[in-house]
Amino acid sequence: MISHRFQFAAPPGFNFWRTIYSHGWCSLPPFSIQKESGTFSRIVSLEDEVLAECMMREEGGKIKVLARSESALTADQKTCIKHPLKVCLRLDEEMSEFYAEAWRLPRFRWIPKWGAGRMLRAPTVFEDVVKMICTTNCSWSLTEAMVQNFTTVLGQRFEEGKYSFPTPEVIAGKTDAFLRRNIRSGYRSPYLLELAERVSSGRLDVESWRSSPVSTEELFKTVRSVKGMGDYAAGNILKLLGRYDYLGLDSWVRGKFYDLHANGRKVKDATIEKHYAPLGKFRGLFFWLEMTHDWYKHKFPF
DNA sequence: GCGTCCAGGTCTACC
DNA sequence: GGTAGACCTGGACGC
Numbered sequence: 351m352i353s354h355r356f357q358f359a360a361p362p363g364f365n366f367w368r369t370i371y372s373h374g375w376c377s378l379p380p381f382s383i384q385k386e387s388g389t390f391s392r393i394v395s396l397e398d399e400v401l402a403e404c405m406m407r408e409e410g411g412k413i414k415v416l417a418r419s420e421s422a423l424t425a426d427q428k429t430c431i432k433h434p435l436k437v438c439l440r441l442d443e444e445m446s447e448f449y450a451e452a453w454r455l456p457r458f459r460w461i462p463k464w465g466a467g468r469m470l471r472a473p474t475v476f477e478d479v480v481k482m483i484c485t486t487n488c489s490w491s492l493t494e495a496m497v498q499n500f501t502t503v504l505g506q507r508f509e510e511g512k513y514s515f516p517t518p519e520v521i522a523g524k525t526d527a528f529l530r531r532n533i534r535s536g537y538r539s540p541y542l543l544e545l546a547e548r549v550s551s552g553r554l555d556v557e558s559w560r561s562s563p564v565s566t567e568e569l570f571k572t573v574r575s576v577k578g579m580g581d582y583a584a585g586n587i588l589k590l591l592g593r594y595d596y597l598g599l600d601s602w603v604r605g606k607f608y609d610l611h612a613n614g615r616k617v618k619d620a621t622i623e624k625h626y627a628p629l630g631k632f633r634g635l636f637f638w639l640e641m642t643h644d645w646y647k648h649k650f651p652f
Numbered sequence: 653g654c655g656t657c658c659a660g661g662t663c664t665a666c667c
Numbered sequence: 668g669g670t671a672g673a674c675c676t677g678g679a680c681g682c
Binding site: 537579 | 660661663
């Protein structure tokens, strides 16, 4: 293995571990956390099927990266490898408007103080959408199993136990029965297959969603039109696209809301929507951060 | 060890 | 527009 070290600056107020632990993505491969060394890793796919394991840590306001690859990276690859890492950590996302809004609201001042609010995402929208479908209608352990299967069965092998996330082309080349048997994705299999086929054929450009000029409502409808993406999944994909107008309710956050705001009593979704409506276009992010506030009290990494 | 039940979002058919 | 039932898996539970 050849090692290559590099670093890049983190934006002011950026919190490395709070970004990584912003939601469950950090425990899904090809992401992984090494608690002993205090590093966060990602298997990055580069041009020409070259893979690199990038181990990141924060030191003195910089993200320091140790990249390992089977052969020496070319100058181009050394340049290209930084981009997906920055995308995952949302380093280029402008947070000032959201933080200004949070400062205005005393109960949310902890957010800018703690450097919370950046939600970890995959290098590609395709990977985020596949993973989001894998979170629907099942336990978290089943989501972990499905994503693990996607990488080990259809990803490229980096070394023992470490694989890349498969491309749309590779998934599209499989059958419904194959996914059901090997990925254990059950009735989601035709949805995942259709998504992979549409993306690999160029009929659906999910990557363009991150820079789409259309209104959030319009984008929500587009995301929602992907089979398997209902209100919950589409609302949460929008958060990973930097749009926070939808709450993306699932049973876990509903339960959290009932505990925090309704004395444990069940309330209608419309009541939850109404509660956050005054928070405007950032309501989805305020909502998620409020529901996960207690996570931030842990000593990282946990 | 085996069978049954249940939780978890989304889709489709139907009213 | 709202609702019921089906979809599939894994875990919990009872026997």
